[in-house]
Amino acid sequence: MFLNDINITFMEPCVADPEKIRLKAELSDNIVELMPYLNTVISNAVFNKNVPLLSFTKEFRLIVLYPQSLTMAKAVNMTDALQVLDWLKNLINDTWGKRETITPSYEKKEKPTVLQLYNWLPKTNCKECGELTCFAFATKLLLGTQKIENCKLLFRDEYDNARETLMDMLKVIL
Structure with a gap:
């Protein structure tokens, strides 16, 4: 296992949709070396290697990954947020386990206008x-x-x- 935990450190109503929540969380481990692999695995990821950060949507939720933290906007509620964080932890660990078979992408995918x-x-x-x-x-x-x-x-x-x-x-x- 590469990533042990994701712990929520901040939560409040979402600015874009007050019916939903936004949050910040800390990652137990630094994922910077895994970001290019996640950029390959997550089809809608936008990777910026200079910052570094990886942003993407999971359905309607916006997630931004940093080396040891993340932000999430538009989670339905705490249960939804925890389910998405579990999914993300599993994705990170699965990607780490399969990294030998994944070609890392350092390319910054541009979102169309x-x-x-x-x-x-x-x-x-x-x-x-x-x-x-x-x-x-x-x-x-x-x-x-x-x-x-x-x-x-x-x-x-x-x-x-x-x-x-x-x-x-x-x-x-x-």
């Missing part, structure tokens, strides 16, 4: 996705509150290239 996503959408403002405009749809895609499957036009043959490009771009944020 709303405009970049929008440029690959049909731009018809058809509203079939439930949004008023394609730009609103792109914004919600970036936030993770909308799914690409909801853009029905995008799944027509004529949009194959755009759909594949969008799906690749979304791998960084999903």
Whole structure:
């Protein structure tokens, strides 16, 4: 086992969503050498080797890992936070155990912008996705509150290239 414990040191209502909580936690062990491996394993991770930090989302929760600490925003409640921390501890330990078979990535994956996503959408403002405009749809895609499957036009043959490009771009944020 590489990481023994993750201990919550601070918790309060989330600024972005007061119905949820945010927290800080300390890691029992320094994970800096494991961060490039986690960057490979977590598809939507954004790694900054200069700081160093690794940020990613788990569903709607935002998690930022530092060498010996982490922050989490938008946890539903304490039970939810503890479950996510257990999942993270297991992921860290599994990644450590499999590191010989994982190619570490030092690459900083860039999160796409709303405009970049929008440029690959049909731009018809058809509203079939439930949004008023394609730009609103792109914004919600970036936030993770909308799914690409909801853009029905995008799944027509004529949009194959755009759909594949969008799906690749979304791998960084999903």
